[in-house]
Amino acid sequence: MNNTSSATQRPTRMRWVMFCLAFFTSWMLYVHRYAFALFKPAIKEEFGLDNVQLGLLDSGFSLFYSWSQFPIGMATDALGVRFILPILIIVWSLGLAMHAWAPSFGMLHGGRIALGIGQSAVLANISRVARNWFATPIRTTLQGLAGVAASRLGGVGASLIVGSLMLGYFGLQWRTAVYILAGIGIVHGIVFFVWFRNTPAEHPGVNDAEAKLLGDEKSSTVVEPAKADGEPAPKMSKLQLLRSLKPRALINLVCLNIQSILSTFADNIFSAWIPLFLFETYALKYKEMGFNWALPLLGGALGGFVGGALNDWIIRKTGNKRWTRSGVACFGKGMAAVVLFIAVIWWFDSPYVFCGFLFFVKLFGDMSLSTSWGVVTDIGGKATASVFAFNNSIAGIGSISAPIVYGFLSREFDWKVVFMTAGCAYILCAISWLFVNCTIPIVDESKETNETNV
16 A cells, blocks of 8 residues: 555545445346336236236235345444345346246246345445445435435336337347346346455555545554553444434334335335336337336436435535435425326326326435435444344335235226325325434444443
């Protein structure tokens, strides 16, 4: 390592390589996840299923996705992103490949379960990457890009690359497309393991200046906090972390969980049902279907960036983090509901205009997702990945129930009822954000500091 003083060094740029790895991981995560919605018309015909059965496939994914979140998130906090995340990428890619291999409806369920387990704590890992590798003044903006914008652009990639291009223009069979996507995922998992390190201090490509910029100074000698007798202080255990959780922090976490459930419930219509809706309502083919589905997903990508940037800008201007977070999220979810109701009531008969309105629904709706990432980082502290995973696992209540509800409503009533139901969920989500306080930490880290210095 260069011995030049960090004060005169130019920081290396390895943090941007880590950002790109995180961005591409989120992007590919959603390409693989959203692609299933494009395969639904073919799977429905091939296996003789109805919309409720298709919904059960999505619920199976969501159930194991949710159950696996917290334990894998805790494993990430204990073992590090570099060990856990590549394993998850390869597991979900193999699960995706099982979709194409599945000879029966039961085995198709197996593929959905494997995909759910593999994708379960990926965003929790990305949240941990953000805490260690993104500088604090721009952290929420970069989280919005690497988490929300990248994931929504992954949905766009699924709609345009998989739907319009691979299935539409080139006419590939859906199973062939699945195997191609799975192969790309396995390669990426290997590349991630080779390039990534858990902290700047561990990375050989990071100099002192960049490490100091990120608050993780490099040194050949690591100084541990010392006890009074001079012996190194023990690290705080998970049990000690849990003991420091206060009732006020628990109530705040529950409020965050409620908004996550409602948000996930509403968003399921966009992640899992739009292609089938366009096929059944307007008889659109893959080329048109992919383009129209891309519109709301592009809106979501823009919303992720706008939400993160708004959070950082307003916090810098006002210094009020608590009401900035809640205000941006409440406004976004409320506007999403208003625009969705207008679209359903007046523009439902025109697929192109209706999907144009959905662009703005997702733009407003996903402003709160960057806020949610920011809140988790604010309150999570050293347990950020665990808190993120716990919140995502509780949010699974929405993603497990929504496919069953939407499948039933679309079969027994019509798609208008489905969209109106999602709009009501947005309204309740907006209200719940008013009770989330990002200034209440889950873990009292001052207690940890005191205990390790006694």
